[in-house]
Every structure is written in C-alpha cells, then in structure tokens.
Amino acid sequence: MVECPSCARLLEPRLICPECKTPLAFELDCFAALGLPRKLQIDLAMLESSYHNLGRALHPDRFANASPQVRDASLRATALLTRSYRTLRDPATRAAYWLELHGYKLAENNQRVPPVLAGLVFEAQEELAELRDLDGAAGPDAATARARVQTRQVEVEGLLDQSSGALDRIFKTLDDADTGAAPPAELVMRLKVTLAEGAYLATLMRDLRKALDSRTAA
C-alpha cells in the first residue's frame, strides 16, 4: 500500500487517487495502469473505454491551472497510460510484453525466417524480384508478374488470419492454465513460435503491398 501525496489516503498503486482524484505518477505495469488483470485475452471495447475514462480524468488539459507538481504527475501518468494502451491494444505487442513480465525475452533471432515459412518466403521473394525487374513496364509479362504477386498477397492474407486465430487459442490456453505460478514452458514456446511466424508474415505482407502500390503509382 502507498500513500496519496495529496490526501494521504492509503491505496494500491494506481494512476489516480479514488478519493481526491489527484493524478499519481507511480511506475506501474501496463495492465495495472489500465486497471486490468494480467491476462492475455482482453476485451478491446473494455480496454478502450478504460483508456478513455482514465484519459479524461488524468490528461494535462484537466490540470492547466494546478500546481507544478500535480501538472507533472498528470503528464507522467498520461504518458504511461498512453504507452500502456498502445502496448495492450495490439495482440502481438501485448503478448511480447506479457512474456517480458514473466521473465522471457523475445530472442533476437525473431528476424530469422521461421522454418515452416521458408518455402513460401523464398517463392514470394522471387516473384517480387521479377516484378521489380520489369519496373512498371506494360505488356503481358508485367501483367503476369503482377497477377502472381496479387495471388501471393491473397495467400499471405489467409495465413495471417490463421496465425491470429492460433494466437487467440494460445492466449486462451495460457489464461486458463494461469495459476499464479510460472506459465508452462511448452505453452510459452508455442506462443513465441506463433508470434515469430505472425511477425514474419506481417513483414512479408507489407513488402507485397508496397510492391503493388508503387507499381500502381508508376
């Protein structure tokens, strides 16, 4: 328990004093900052409304006439709130953060091509190179190359959907298995692999989209 510097009430560390509504600049984890349990599954509507309610109460706009100390606390608390919201809103960054809280690190080798995707990535790179070489030229060759990249894009879109579905299932399994102790190592491993695959697919998707967009512009 800590003491509110303004009204001296004893409280759990949080961003705002429930008694006197003073913003508090405690260093909290992202879940605690938003007043949410440390779960992987989050109701996004609830997350947003929690963010908006706290934002309304904490924002520096509300304390323009307050003392420098209160203004500073409001600024820090809002910055933490915003960062927490962004971290938790996206399932991938939320999972990475959750792993960090449990003492795991997403390894540097996250950049490496996940083995199951190796074949797909190789073929996609070939198709992208082909499209690049034709560099916006008209004619049947360019049209074919473009069509191939488009087909690939549809495929990757489907894989991304599958990947996010897989992530949801692991989230549920891990939340159900949560006993307050360390999460099972095998599930953590599966989470990391799924995250790595999802991240790689997202990068690939960006490349495909960029290639198609720049050709359209040219």
Place this chain on the structure above:
Amino acid sequence: MSRIFGIDLGTTHSLIAVIDNGTPRVLADLAGGALLPSVVAFLDDNRTCVGTAAVELEAIGDVNAVVIRSVKRYMGLGQGDLAPEDRQRYTFVDTTSPVVSFKVGARAWTPPEISARILIELKRLAEAVLGGEQVERVVITVPAYFNDGQRQATRDAGRLAGLDVVRLVNEPTAASLAYGLQKFTEGRVAVYDFGGGTFDISLLNIKGGIFEVLATNGDTHLGGDDIDRAIVEWLLADVAPELATDRRVWNRARAAAEAAKRTLSDAESAELRLEAGNRTIVKQLTRGTLERLAAPLIERTLQCCTRALADAGLQATALDAVVLVGGSTRMPFVERATAELFGREPLCSLNPDEVVALGAAVQAGVLMGAQSDLLLLDVVPLSLGIETMGGVMERLIHRNTTIPTSTTEMFTTAVDNQTHVDIHVVQGERELAADCRSLARFKLGPIMPQPAGLPRIDVTFLVDANGILNVTARDQRTGREHSVDVKPSYGLTDEAIERMLEEAIDLGEQDIEQRLLITARNDAEQIMTALRKQLKEYVELCDPAERERMEGAARKLAEARAGGDRELISRLVEELNEISRPFAERIMDQAIHQAVEKHTLQEL
C-alpha cells in the same frame, strides 16, 4: 485567473479568438477586420509596424523599410536550410549561430522575435476590443507537421511577446474541435488544412467528446505562397525573367498574383498587370492555367493524404466526413481533388480562415475547465530517436504515437573512466541520423569514473501535450537525477531568450502616436507617387502655374514626411489633395470622354 485566448499564428494571416459561454468567436479590430496580415515592417533598427500598415509600406516600396512576410516559414530553421530564393528575397546575417537571423539595418532579428511582434499586435488588438481585459495566457496553433524545433520556436515567440503559452495545438485538430462543437461530426474525420505556407492532413476518430488523432502527415513548406510564386514565375518567364531578382518588382508581382488567384476562385479569367521600371506587363491568367501551375503542389498534398491513410490503416473512402480548412482550399481545384480522393463532398461550412482560431478558443475553454466533456488526444507527427554508433537512427518514439508519451532507455559508458555520455536526438523517418532533422545534443554527466559499461543511466524521453520533447536522466543504482545539458540544434537557448527579453524592454512599446505617424507617412507617400505619375502622363492637362503650385505643395509635404510631426504631415496631405483636385478631375473627365468616344467609334 485570467482567461485563456486562442491564437492562430498563420503564415499569411493571424487571428485571436475567445470563448464566451461555450461559443467561440474571433475578435475583430475596431475597423471590423479579424485577419491581421502576418507582415512585419521595420522602419529602422528599433521601430516596427505590423499588419495592414506593414502591407501598405510594402506596396509603396519604401526603400528604407524592410518588410518581412511569411516569417513562419523560417521558424526553427538553420542557416543551412535557406534556399537561394530566400536569400533573393531577404538579407540574412551570416553568423556562427545555427539560428536564422534577418538583417535589418544594424540589427539581427530571429524568426521568433519577429513572430513575437505579430503576437504583441494581436494582444493589443484584443485588449482594445475587450476594453480593460488583459491578454496574458494563450493557446497558439501550429501546423500538425511542425517538428520539435519549429514548435519550440513558436513557444519562444510567445515568451518573447510576454505571453504565457499554456498549450500549442495542432491546426487541423483545432479545426476539428470547432467543427465538432456543432455535433454533426462523429466518427472518422479527415481534416485537409491547406494554408498560406503549410499543408497538414489529420485523420481523427471522434467519439463521445474524445477527439483522437489516428495519423497526421504534411509539409511545413507547402501552401498558397508557393502557388503565388508559381504564378509570378509564369508571369515573368517569357517577358522579363531578369526582373525576378528585383525585390520590389517581385513584391508587386506577388501581390498581383495573389489577387488574381483570389479572383479565380469565382471568375474564369483574371488580368495580371505589373508596372516594372518604365514598362507595363499585362497578361491574362485563366483558371485552366492556374490549375496547371498549381497541379504539382496539389499532387503533393494528395500524396501526404495517402501516407496518412496508410499509417492509420484506413481506405480513403472509409471516412465519415472530410473537412477543408485554410484559405487555399477556396480554390475550386482543391475541392474537386479532395472530393475525388475521398469519394465524398468535403465540408467547408465554417469560414476556412477563421476555423483554426475558433478551435484554439475551444481548446482554451477546455484548459479553463469550461468544456470538460471534450478531450483532444493528438499525436507526434515525426518519429523521435537518437543517433547510435555508426550513425544509424534508433527510433524511440514512433510517428503517430498518441501524446503525451514517454520511453526510457538505458545508457552506459563505452570506455573506462568516461565522465560524460553525449546523446544526439534526431527527428524523422530516414534510416541514417544524418538524413533526419537534428533536434538537440545532450551531455549526460558528470559520471563517477568507473570501468566501461558499469554506469547505468536511465534516460526518459517524454513528449508532452504540446508535442515538445523533454529529457530527464536518472542513475539506475543511486536513483539520483542527472543533469541534462541541452544544446538545441536550431533553436534559441534560454539565455538567448532572456537577453532578447531584456532588449525588448529597452525598446519599449511603440505607442499609438507612432503608429499614426506611420499611417500618415504612408498616406503622404501614396499621394505623392500618384501625383508624380499623373504629372508625367497628363502634361497637357495643367498649365505651368498650376503645376508649380502642386509641385511646391508636394515638396513641402516631402520635407514634412522626413520629419516626425504627424499633424503637419496630415495637414499637408489634405492641402495637396485640395490643390490637385481640379487636375485630378480633369484627368477623370478626359478618361470618361475617351471611353465614350471609343464606344461611339465602335458603334460607327
């Protein structure tokens, strides 16, 4: 506590507004004008005049006065950022200081000091209208795409004007507040803000009184000014390209171009007439030609829109409303181009010149606690990062992150017994720090001598609600705060601002008398110039004795104008007016006769 006012410090015009009982209104001066031209004229080293008087001085072409327009374009710039055309238009001081300074007589003026003159004029205008109420605390709007240095320069201008700048607000966001008050915009809104010197696009989600910016993009050197320049270049290109380097001709051509551009918002064709030396250039500008000249600039605004949409992950057609803001959106071409891009008719029901100032006043209301149902959540427009080993930019805060936001990085030493760590903060989207905008260099320390890698210093980069970066540092083990010695790359240091404030107090406020003197001198110059021209063109319309009388009166007026007696100048202006009236009437009669004759000849 005193009220907070909203100020739109624009490239070509500035306004001040206030909110009364939930309704924002722009304050107009006693003559009814709300738009203060953002033009500052320097009469000598110490005296300035701002607004319409400065525009008139420019029109007369008084060689002794230095007239500065569009100073906003120079905010936060370094000498290395100046383009050849900037040096063609103005004289700058070459110093070792990284901040741009205009050379006026023996003095150097930085852009924040010049902007402060505009702010002081707005303050005076508001205080005169409100009678007795002081303007002390303000919200100032800035282009959403302004970088940290440009924002700091704006805040410095406020400080130099003696104002407490409670908040900087992004212009498109302010506009959305003004529109949002009318309640017909809920959902996803695009604000396309094309002003005199800057372009912004902001995409917002408006829900339950929360105005959340999803993404923003823009160009802080793209506006109506650039369209005017394109017209001037077109005007001079095939007839007199050599005139482009003559500052006075350029100023007149610019004024003519701007007037023609405005005419073409309604008309299909406008005449451009430019007197240069002993010749007169006349050209017809059609709307088609104007659109051809403006097309590359409009295209650049559309590219910004596309990038913002991509960042927000939205399709152009997914928006619920598109709002047009800024004087340049009066061009029918802009309306067409945006309607095509977004697939819907844009809204422009509020005066595009006033909407930003109105929104600033709404935000002032929020800050005063009067509008507690509204909340703005804006974003940082450009990524912030530090230069790492090898010159690579490491992003710490990504563009379009909601503000306020913060991030903490751990720094350590690279060699044994190192006592300082240097940190170079940059802003931009490029991979190499050298290609990004340098914001500041920080020196961390002194650090206790220890083996390399042992000291651990947490540095927190916090972007506040103004979009301005603050840096603090703390030793991880001792918890002790480290001092952070800031050297802004293109900004004024606190000491420089203190010095300028002291100098400004010495200068004193120019009083009403001085302003009236300037106006009287302008009147004198105008009547003398007109008379000289008429005496040359209509020699046959006056006899030698009359000519002698008029020239005598003009000489007396010229002498008085050089002195400081305003009443004498005004009296002699009246006198010259009286003496030359019969001559002026004859000129008018002749013109009418000729018109009638021409008419009859054509009928024959």
